[in-house]
Amino acid sequence: MSKNKLKYFNVRKIVDLRDMVKQTTxxxxxxxxxxxxxxxGNFTSITYEKFLESLDVFGTALLDLGLKNTKIAVMxxxxxxxxxxxxxxxxxxxxxxxxDKELPxxxxxxxxxxxxxxxxxxxxxYIDIFIKIKKDLPDLKYIISMDSIDEGxxxxxxxxxxxxxxxxxxxESGNREYIDAEINPEEMSMLIFTSGTTDxxxxxxxxxxxxxxxxxxxxxxxxxxxxxxxxxxxPLHHTYECTAGFLTMVYLGVSIGFCEGLRHISKNxxxxxxxxxxxxxxxxxxxxxxxEKKARKENKYLKFRFGLFIASLLAKLGFKDIQxxxxxxxxxxxxxxxxLIISGASALNPKISKAFRAMGxxxxxxxxxxxxxxxxxxxxxxxxxxxxxxxxxxGVEVKIQNPGRDKIGEILVRGDNVMLGYYKNEEATRExxxxxxxxxxxxxxxxxxxxxxxxxxxxxxxxTKNGKNIYPEDIExxxxxxxxxxxxxxxxxxxxxxxxxxxxxQIVPNSETIEEELGRLPSEEELHKIxxxxxxxxxxxxxxxxxxxxxxxxxxxFEKTTTKKIKRYVELLSVNISNLTxxxxxx
Numbered sequence: 001m002s003k004n005k006l007k008y009f010n011v012r013k014i015v016d017l018r019d020m021v022k023q024t025t026x027x028x029x030x031x032x033x034x035x036x037x038x039x040x041g042n043f044t045s046i047t048y049e050k051f052l053e054s055l056d057v058f059g060t061a062l063l064d065l066g067l068k069n070t071k072i073a074v075m076x077x078x079x080x081x082x083x084x085x086x087x088x089x090x091x092x093x094x095x096x097x098x099x100d101k102e103l104p105x106x107x108x109x110x111x112x113x114x115x116x117x118x119x120x121x122x123x124x125x126y127i128d129i130f131i132k133i134k135k136d137l138p139d140l141k142y143i144i145s146m147d148s149i150d151e152g153x154x155x156x157x158x159x160x161x162x163x164x165x166x167x168x169x170x171x172e173s174g175n176r177e178y179i180d181a182e183i184n185p186e187e188m189s190m191l192i193f194t195s196g197t198t199d200x201x202x203x204x205x206x207x208x209x210x211x212x213x214x215x216x217x218x219x220x221x222x223x224x225x226x227x228x229x230x231x232x233x234x235p236l237h238h239t240y241e242c243t244a245g246f247l248t249m250v251y252l253g254v255s256i257g258f259c260e261g262l263r264h265i266s267k268n269x270x271x272x273x274x275x276x277x278x279x280x281x282x283x284x285x286x287x288x289x290x291x292e293k294k295a296r297k298e299n300k301y302l303k304f305r306f307g308l309f310i311a312s313l314l315a316k317l318g319f320k321d322i323q324x325x326x327x328x329x330x331x332x333x334x335x336x337x338x339x340l341i342i343s344g345a346s347a348l349n350p351k352i353s354k355a356f357r358a359m360g361x362x363x364x365x366x367x368x369x370x371x372x373x374x375x376x377x378x379x380x381x382x383x384x385x386x387x388x389x390x391x392x393x394x395g396v397e398v399k400i401q402n403p404g405r406d407k408i409g410e411i412l413v414r415g416d417n418v419m420l421g422y423y424k425n426e427e428a429t430r431e432x433x434x435x436x437x438x439x440x441x442x443x444x445x446x447x448x449x450x451x452x453x454x455x456x457x458x459x460x461x462x463x464t465k466n467g468k469n470i471y472p473e474d475i476e477x478x479x480x481x482x483x484x485x486x487x488x489x490x491x492x493x494x495x496x497x498x499x500x501x502x503x504x505x506q507i508v509p510n511s512e513t514i515e516e517e518l519g520r521l522p523s524e525e526e527l528h529k530i531x532x533x534x535x536x537x538x539x540x541x542x543x544x545x546x547x548x549x550x551x552x553x554x555x556x557x558f559e560k561t562t563t564k565k566i567k568r569y570v571e572l573l574s575v576n577i578s579n580l581t582x583x584x585x586x587x
Contacts, residue, residue: 008220008394016185016208018091020215020251025052031226032255034080035272043271046080048253054164058088059178061167062119065142065158067093070118071191075099075108075126078232078258081146081160083246085121086236090189090208092181094118097191098237101126109133111193112140114203115423121160124149131156185209191423192239194370203423204370206239213416214373215248217393221378222340222364224276226253229337231274233259233283239374240344245278269335276340281348284341285480288352291330292483293513312358323360330359344368344375347454347473349481350386366390367454371438373417377452388451393417399437400446407445408455408469412437443471462492462501470503470546478541479505482534486510489558489566490548502549507531508557527553 014020025048032045046054062072072094074085089096097115099108108129112120116139120130124147131153134140144158171179183189185208193201230249234241249256257272259265265283295304311323324331331338341356343365356363362381367389368374376398379390392398396415403409418438421429432439443461444454456471472490479488486508492501509531514522522530531553539547558566 009223011216011219014212014216014251016091016183016212017087017247018183020212020247021048021052021055021087021091024250024253025049028226028253031253032229033250034083035229035255035257036080037257037260037271045255051084054084055088055091056179057164057167057171058084058160059092059167059181060170060175061163062088062093063178063181064166064170064175065119065163067118067142069094071095071097071115073097073099073112073115073117073120074122075101075120075237076123076146077101077125077261078236079123079146080258081121081123082236083256085146086242086246087250092178092183095189095191097193098242099193100235100237102235105129105133109136111201112137115191115193118142119144121146123147127153127157183208185212188420188423192237192370202425202428204239205420205423206373207420210373210417210419211243211247213395214243214375214393215251217395217417218244218248218375218378219251220394221380224249224252224254224340226255228252228275229255229257229272230276230278231257231259231268231272231335232278233262233265234278234280234345238345239370240368241278243373244342244344244375249276266333269333269338273335273337275337276342277338278342278344280345281343281352282346284343284352284356285349287334288355289483293516308355308358311360312354315358323358327359340364342366347389347477349477351481353386364390367452369440369442371419371432371440372396372413372415373419375417376413379451385447385449385451388447388453390452391450392452398446398452400444401439403445404469406469408443408471409445410458411440411442411444411452411454413440414438443469462490462503470501472503475503475505475538475542475546475548478538479507479534482510482537483513484510484530484534487558487566493550503546505535505548505551506554506558507535507551508554 012023014023029049030047033048033051034046036044036046038044072089074082074096075098076082086096086098097117099111103111118139119142120140121144122130124145127143127145127149130143134143142158143156144160144163146160148159148161149157187207188205189208190206190211192204192206194204230245232241232245234245236242236246246256254276257274259268292301292304295301307326311326314322338361340362341364343353343363344367348365353363353365364378364381366375366378368376375393376396377390377392379385379388384390396413396417399412400407400409401412414437421433432441441458442454443456443458444452446452456473460472462470462472470492475490476488479485488508489506491504493504495502509527514527514530531551535548535551560566
């Protein structure tokens with residue numbers, strides 16, 4: 001496909017995020033920027049005009065505390081105050097440091113220390129944690145609470161509400177220090193620590209220029225405006241949700257609502273009735289599995305599969321309205337207005353993406369990493385390939401380094417979205433930034449039409465004795481397609497008999513499906529037979545050197561990051577390799 005045939009929507013140029021908010025406010029002053037739900041279940045809206053005023057007020061208050069050019073951390077559940085903090089800090093105060101609220105206390109303390117944060121802005125749920133560790137953090141001057149707190153803690157804590165009142169008075173008295181502050185779009189304004197699924201987290205330094213380039217690139221691929229709304233489900237500290245689900249939505253004038261947690265997705269979809277959601281494969285697979293399970297339970301599975309086939313066929317012929325009619329119940333269960341789903345963070349099973357598209361949802365699957373602000377490639381609304389992560393954003397170059405006979409090699413990226421480097425880690429920066437290219441550490445290939453396919457992480461690749469590469473993520477995708485397997489982790493073990501690396505797997509069964517089919521709990525022997533049969537089915541699809549030679553069944557799900565990616569390095573540390581070497585038997 002020629003790149004000049006690709007359809008791009010017109011976008012307005014922004015030079016920094018303050019410029020973005022001002023432009024959006026001028027275009028949509030009275031439109032809803034955020035839709036908020038209070039503890040009584042009542043909904044209110046904050047307009048873009050009010051949001052811009054609040055940014056100026058809070059930013060002015062932070063400068064009054066002496067926080068100019070400092071690093072300020074933010075950690076809470078997804079909420080309006082998180083977004084207010086992020087933009088108030090980067091638009092005239094200093095550097096924002098988003099933290100993962102799921103981190104253990106020692107890691108929170110470590111990241112605050114490493115970032116040299118002068119303040120932490122957080123919700124009441126985490127105040128006690130920061131009071132406890134503050135004494136060991138000489139750089140941390142202020143703990144600021146988004147919520148009201150007990151009287152006994154007020155000597156140690158500042159309240160956001162009090163700061164807002166102080167800032168309002170300062171602005172009204174003519175203080176323009178924040179409002180007129182200069183922003184250098186090429187300096188670090190965001191310090192984001194990676195989730196560390198394969199290694200110790202690194203501090204990624206991003207600039208306004210990096211983020212704005214990504215925002216404009218993504219906005220060229222979709223249509224959304226002040227008539228749209230998005231439900232923010234994924235954690236905002238993650239760059240994928242922050243850039244695409246928050247900042248890009250502000251750029252487009254979309255109204256943002258916040259999910260109360262993964263357990264509340266169904267209820268919140270009904271309440272907010274969003275037209276857009278950002279998701280990760282695990283959530284979409286869960287939704288699809290529930291739909292499929294319901295169809296089986298009602299003896300409508302064949303009808304469901306036939307409906308997907310017919311709907312997909314008719315859509316290709318131009319009869320797209322039929323999809324909504326055929327799957328109206330699914331649409332209503334997802335709020336009734338959902339038209340666009342953006343999936344990222346890890347690979348989506350092509351079966352799932354095809355099903356959602358057949359049911360009448362626009363689905364964009366992309367690829368990115370924190371070091372690229374984060375989005376690199378995206379499938380278009382009309383030009384897509386299931387199994388691929390799409391084409392590069394405008395202004396972003398992607399190439400494959402030293403492709404082998406299978407055309408697979410390391411993915412390299414170049415563009416204004418690429419990070420400045422790793423914070424206080426020149427050695428790690430030199431390893432990945434070379435001659436203007438970012439060496440991503442991911443393996444993949446590019447087809448003749450320019451679509452990128454990601455095959456796995458460089459660090460995860462299993463190399464056989466004769467030099468063949470096995471990508472565990474590919475095998476996991478096959479395993480996870482089984483209705484009897486919830487998730488899996490594939491790795492290599494050296495066989496002492498011949499020195500060859502053999503493929504092994506840790507498998508978590510889908511207990512709910514298995515119990516439902518048997519009508520009772522399976523015995524350990526029955527469970528092993530069921531999973532063995534599924535492994536043999538997968539092995540028939542694989543080359544001999546890729547076949548699984550041993551598997552273990554585990555009861556607990558794997559430890560994951562907040563974007564639901566398995567922490568491979570953690571899980572593989574617990575695998576007892578020595579006990580496997582005499583068990584490599586599956587044929």
